[in-house]
Amino acid sequence: MASKIGVYVCHCGMNIAGTVDVPAVIEAAKAMPRVALSKEYKFACSDPGQEMIKQDIKAHGLDAIVVAACSPLMHEKTFRRAVEAAGLNPFLLSIANIREQGSWVTEDPAKATEKAKAIVAGAVFRAARQEPLEMRSVEIHRAALVVGGGIAGIQAALDLADSGIPTTLVERQPSIGGYMAMFDKTFPTLDCSACILTPKMTAVGQHENIKLMAYSEVESVSGFVGNFQVRIRRKAAYVDHTKCNGCGMCMEKCPYKAPSEFDQGLSQRRAIYVPFAQAVPNKPVIDPATCVRFKGKKCKTCIKFCEPGAIDFEQKDSVEEVTVGSIVVATGFQPMDAKKIPQLAYGRHPEVYTALEFERLNNAAGPTQGKILTKDGRVPQSVAILNCTGSRDTNYHEYCSRVCCMYALKYAHLIKEKLHEATVFDFYIDMRCFGKGYEEFYRRLQDEGVRFIRGKAAQVFGGKEYKAIANAAGFIDGLEDHQLVVQAEDSLLGKLIRVPVDMVVLTPAVEARADADEVGRKFLVSRGADGFFLEQHPKLAPVSTTNDGVYIAGACQGPKDIPDSVAQGSAAAGKALGLIARREVEVEGTTASVVDELCSGCKCCLTLCAYNAISFDADRHRSSINEVLCKGCGTCVASCPSSAIKAKHFTDEQIFAEIEGLMSM
Amino acid sequence: MANAKLKVGMYWAASCGGCDVALLDIHEKILDVVAVADLVFWPCAMDFKVHHVEAMPDKHIDVCFISGAVRNSENEHMVKLLRRKSKVLCAFGSCAHIGGIPGLANFWDRQSIFQTVYHASPSTENPKGTVPVERFKVAEGELTLPHLYDTVKTLGQTIDVDYFLPGCPPNPDQIAAVIGVIAAGKAPAKGSVVGASERAMCEECPRKKTELKFKSFKRRHLTHPDPEVCFMEQGIVCVGAATRSGCGWRCIGSNMPCRGCYGPLPSVHDQGAKMLSAIAACIDADTPDDVERILDTMPDPAGTFYRFGLPASMLRRRQRGQDGREAR
Ligand SMILES: Cc1cc2nc3c(=O)[nH]c(=O)nc-3n(C[C@H](O)[C@H](O)[C@H](O)COP(=O)(O)OP(=O)(O)OC[C@H]3O[C@@H](n4cnc5c(N)ncnc54)[C@H](O)[C@@H]3O)c2cc1C
Numbered sequence: 001m002a003s004k005i006g007v008y009v010c011h012c013g014m015n016i017a018g019t020v021d022v023p024a025v026i027e028a029a030k031a032m033p034r035v036a037l038s039k040e041y042k043f044a045c046s047d048p049g050q051e052m053i054k055q056d057i058k059a060h061g062l063d064a065i066v067v068a069a070c071s072p073l074m075h076e077k078t079f080r081r082a083v084e085a086a087g088l089n090p091f092l093l094s095i096a097n098i099r100e101q102g103s104w105v106t107e108d109p110a111k112a113t114e115k116a117k118a119i120v121a122g123a124v125f126r127a128a129r130q131e132p133l134e135m136r137s138v139e140i141h142r143a144a145l146v147v148g149g150g151i152a153g154i155q156a157a158l159d160l161a162d163s164g165i166p167t168t169l170v171e172r173q174p175s176i177g178g179y180m181a182m183f184d185k186t187f188p189t190l191d192c193s194a195c196i197l198t199p200k201m202t203a204v205g206q207h208e209n210i211k212l213m214a215y216s217e218v219e220s221v222s223g224f225v226g227n228f229q230v231r232i233r234r235k236a237a238y239v240d241h242t243k244c245n246g247c248g249m250c251m252e253k254c255p256y257k258a259p260s261e262f263d264q265g266l267s268q269r270r271a272i273y274v275p276f277a278q279a280v281p282n283k284p285v286i287d288p289a290t291c292v293r294f295k296g297k298k299c300k301t302c303i304k305f306c307e308p309g310a311i312d313f314e315q316k317d318s319v320e321e322v323t324v325g326s327i328v329v330a331t332g333f334q335p336m337d338a339k340k341i342p343q344l345a346y347g348r349h350p351e352v353y354t355a356l357e358f359e360r361l362n363n364a365a366g367p368t369q370g371k372i373l374t375k376d377g378r379v380p381q382s383v384a385i386l387n388c389t390g391s392r393d394t395n396y397h398e399y400c401s402r403v404c405c406m407y408a409l410k411y412a413h414l415i416k417e418k419l420h421e422a423t424v425f426d427f428y429i430d431m432r433c434f435g436k437g438y439e440e441f442y443r444r445l446q447d448e449g450v451r452f453i454r455g456k457a458a459q460v461f462g463g464k465e466y467k468a469i470a471n472a473a474g475f476i477d478g479l480e481d482h483q484l485v486v487q488a489e490d491s492l493l494g495k496l497i498r499v500p501v502d503m504v505v506l507t508p509a510v511e512a513r514a515d516a517d518e519v520g521r522k523f524l525v526s527r528g529a530d531g532f533f534l535e536q537h538p539k540l541a542p543v544s545t546t547n548d549g550v551y552i553a554g555a556c557q558g559p560k561d562i563p564d565s566v567a568q569g570s571a572a573a574g575k576a577l578g579l580i581a582r583r584e585v586e587v588e589g590t591t592a593s594v595v596d597e598l599c600s601g602c603k604c605c606l607t608l609c610a611y612n613a614i615s616f617d618a619d620r621h622r623s624s625i626n627e628v629l630c631k632g633c634g635t636c637v638a639s640c641p642s643s644a645i646k647a648k649h650f651t652d653e654q655i656f657a658e659i660e661g662l663m664s665m
Numbered sequence: 666m667a668n669a670k671l672k673v674g675m676y677w678a679a680s681c682g683g684c685d686v687a688l689l690d691i692h693e694k695i696l697d698v699v700a701v702a703d704l705v706f707w708p709c710a711m712d713f714k715v716h717h718v719e720a721m722p723d724k725h726i727d728v729c730f731i732s733g734a735v736r737n738s739e740n741e742h743m744v745k746l747l748r749r750k751s752k753v754l755c756a757f758g759s760c761a762h763i764g765g766i767p768g769l770a771n772f773w774d775r776q777s778i779f780q781t782v783y784h785a786s787p788s789t790e791n792p793k794g795t796v797p798v799e800r801f802k803v804a805e806g807e808l809t810l811p812h813l814y815d816t817v818k819t820l821g822q823t824i825d826v827d828y829f830l831p832g833c834p835p836n837p838d839q840i841a842a843v844i845g846v847i848a849a850g851k852a853p854a855k856g857s858v859v860g861a862s863e864r865a866m867c868e869e870c871p872r873k874k875t876e877l878k879f880k881s882f883k884r885r886h887l888t889h890p891d892p893e894v895c896f897m898e899q900g901i902v903c904v905g906a907a908t909r910s911g912c913g914w915r916c917i918g919s920n921m922p923c924r925g926c927y928g929p930l931p932s933v934h935d936q937g938a939k940m941l942s943a944i945a946a947c948i949d950a951d952t953p954d955d956v957e958r959i960l961d962t963m964p965d966p967a968g969t970f971y972r973f974g975l976p977a978s979m980l981r982r983r984q985r986g987q988d989g990r991e992a993r
Contacts, residue, residue, distance in 0.1 A: 607876065607947065
């Protein structure tokens with residue numbers, strides 16, 4: 001057991017010293033058992049700070065070190081290196097986190113100081129019982145996985161593949177492209193979305209280093225940084241894509257139809273379909289919910305018309321396993337269900353559209369070939385775009401969805417461009433045009449005569465409905481039954497206004513996908529309060545996660561436009577590449593092992609290990625752990641009912657000592 | 666050494682008497698015991714009074730076995746007295762060792778137990794609301810009752826104990842062996858658990874076990890378990906994996922799952938928590954909802970996992986409110 005412990009309490013500028021009485025903590029530490037010296041420093045992580053610790057270890061023969069500072073996630077590595085440089089085993093360091101768990105969680109100096117003393121005591125008691133351990137290095141598998149084939153995932157996959165890394169891209173839908181594939185134009189440059197996206201999609205499909213697995217999903221991930229084993233389930237397409245030549249005859253002839261997901265239900269697709277013309281891969285899948293053969297009927301149309309004989313109703317889901325060194329998760333977002341805000345009449349009135357519906361309506365390849373028409377075929381004379389549908393609204397999402405102001409401007413422009421006579425109203429809270437060229441785009445739209453109304457739309461009425469309830473004061477001359485009335489407070493005029501229009505476009509919030517929780521658990525990526533995946537550090541590690549080797553990119557991390565999604569895709573690919581280029585990673589020596597004399601062969605541990613490190617010797621009736629495979633997660637340690645499995649660096653003795661220390665103050 | 670017979674005592678504190686029966690259950694071996702030992706105190710079997718013990722010089726008893734937990738003032742007084750009068754003191758059975766069944770009272774407190782027993786239980790008929798009082802004056806003098814404590818303690822939490830012989834009750838063969846060892850002067854290190862193994866029940870259990878995974882829990886009395894197959898594999902909670910062996914698997918042999926009376930393994934701090942973690946490890950669930958659903962099928966987890974060991978566990982007892990009253 002260590003007997004000469006050095007304690008260093010960091011001020012972290014005012015971050016700690018602003019609340020914690022550092023000299024009092026120093027004094028308290030001096031009285032703790034086995035503490036040989038106790039010092040303070042302004043910034044312990046600075047070079048002189050580290051130097052002081054090194055000197056003290058040598059001069060005073062310290063045999064364990066406690067640094068009371070920030071979270072070990074920040075500087076444990078720094079101080080371990082310092083300790084090691086002074087000739088001490090790095091595992092003889094113990095970090096007392098008095099910043100994130102101390103000074104930052106209370107404003108009361110007395111309480112913060114008490115807590116800091118307790119945390120330091122815990123670390124001192126623990127440090128005395130820590131044991132020297134070795135770091136281990138493991139080889140990194142030279143391959144990557146990208147999950148999600150939206151623009152972020154496409155960019156990440158291309159960057160990785162262009163650098164020569166074999167990359168598997170897994171996309172849930174029959175085609176890659178994500179939401180961007182649905183747009184006609186993109187703000188602020190008004191580039192044709194397909195023109196800039198499809199070359200990238202094709203590049204993915206043809207890249208020699210990319211294995212594209214569309215219509216597939218990751219089933220499970222095991223292993224760890226450098227060595228992830230990923231099981232991928234490819235859904236049965238009922239079409240043998242190695243035989244299919246993509247001629248499209250099957251889709252033309254198939255007699256059964258369902259609403260097109262890609263067109264937001266505004267058009268029909270067949271039971272055998274590709275979601276859109278430029279799909280990659282451009283090979284159809286059969287939707288068993290629509291195809292009548294799955295209901296026992298005997299239709300053979302597609303089989304008859306398929307020249308290469310690719311239709312295969314016997315096809316089953318198949319599972320493939322790949323091993324990769326790093327993973328980029330780019331699973332994107334979903335728009336909020338606009339029906340959750342009933343006062344905006346979506347789903348009740350046919351002329352209230354979601355933004356994605358409008359994207360399709362306006363798309364040259366969409367259900368109306370890009371003509372902006374009402375459902376009954378009229379050309380709208382007036383359109384209202386309502387910003388912040390469920391965003392910046394504490395009833396739904398507190399955050400700003402970041403793209404709606406801009407695509408609202410895009411829509412205003414496109415409507416003006418196509419229907420010169422139409423009046424466009426844009427109801428907004430604030431116009432947020434923060435990106436490059438965005439403010440300029442806003443100005444341009446002001447010049448184009450869009451009527452910007454500063455006020456959030458409170459309610460949308462159908463014309464007929466409105467007439468039935470409007471009193472004399474609210475009477476609108478010439479209002480027609482098929483029209484709509486948008487009611488809002490114009491906060492610049494300080495007046496309630498009611499605007500009759502022919503069409504309303506909502507801007508549903510960008511939100512985390514419904515299955516984000518499940519996906520997060522698969523990849524061990526946590527989520528923030530807003531539901532999006534959580535980066536390791538909001539400023540300094542925006543695409544890293546707390547799971548080493550797993551990176552996030554695009555709108556799965558938070559609402560984002562295309563430029564930012566692409567930038568993150570590249571950033572994540574860069575991180576993944578950087579990791580792979582290291583060839584080896586050091587992993588902690590904190591593994592678990594079985595104490596043979598205590599194991600009763602109960603087998604409780606066997607099904608648990610995510611890294612397949614536990615095996616059972618049936619003859620001896622004992623479990624054992626392969627320490628090369630063990631990652632030290634501690635799951636088996638907790639589960640062992642005999643306490644026969646011990647975790648290095650987290651032994652019961654160390655944990656109880658830490659608790660004892662905490663309670664001693 | 667023929668005249669230097671071992672002086673042996675046996676006392677019951679908060680105990681059901683099963684341990685005393687177990688001592689008798691060593692059958693004809695009791696004659697071997699009597700050959701080497703004089704029974705100087707055994708209130709369950711022979712007519713001894715407290716004043717007999719009080720009259721003994723200190724350390725008069727060579728080996729004293731005490732069964733039962735400590736849950737009232739009389740228990741405490743007696744075990745302290747016997748400690749003074751004994752050279753070697755051995756906790757006998759689960760209650761003395763880890764609290765045992767009486768220890769389940771630590772999920773409640775004195776007041777709530779009185780409320781249930783004297784007022785609220787469906788079978789209670791107590792129109793006058795009579796409750797026991799500790800002192801009561803009658804013509805002949807004052808009658809007294811021991812004070813019932815809020816918290817049940819193990820023997821080791823009350824007095825210094827030399828050995829612990831686990832079991833509810835201890836296996837008779839183990840009792841005879843332990844007495845033999847002590848009589849032969851080959852006593853193990855102080856504080857040891859004696860008459861039990863250092864490994865869990867699974868070490869000795871003859872049942873077949875392939876893979877531990879379950880989707881729901883079944884109650885023993887509502888099932889016909891396969892006598893050849895591990896209970897856990899059949900979805901029946903068996904705490905054998907977290908329990909010392911040495912009992913001779915009497916329950917398991919009678920097609921009853923292990924209930925944990927032999928207590929935790931040597932390096933375990935909390936038998937119930939350990940078993941709970943082990944069970945959690947074997948739940949076959951895909952989603953958090955699944956986990957909830959499966960756990961909901963487990964009746965009385967606290968009573969199941971802490972059936973014998975609550976007072977000796979890290980939990981010890983249910984938390985109380987700030988005012989010393991039961992926290993709800
Ligand atoms: C109405 C609207 C208009 C917009 N207009 C513009 C614009 O004009 N200009 C601009 O810059 N930005 C615009 N945006 C923002 C733009 O849509 C996003 O920046 C972009 O789509 C984000 O790309 P992504 O790859 O992160 O996510 P997504 O586009 O959501 O792609 C994610 C992909 O991952 C797949 N996926 C999801 N989960 C899984 C899984 N578990 N396994 C496998 N695959 C999975 C999905 O099927 C999808 O293909 C607009 C947004 C909206 C809502």
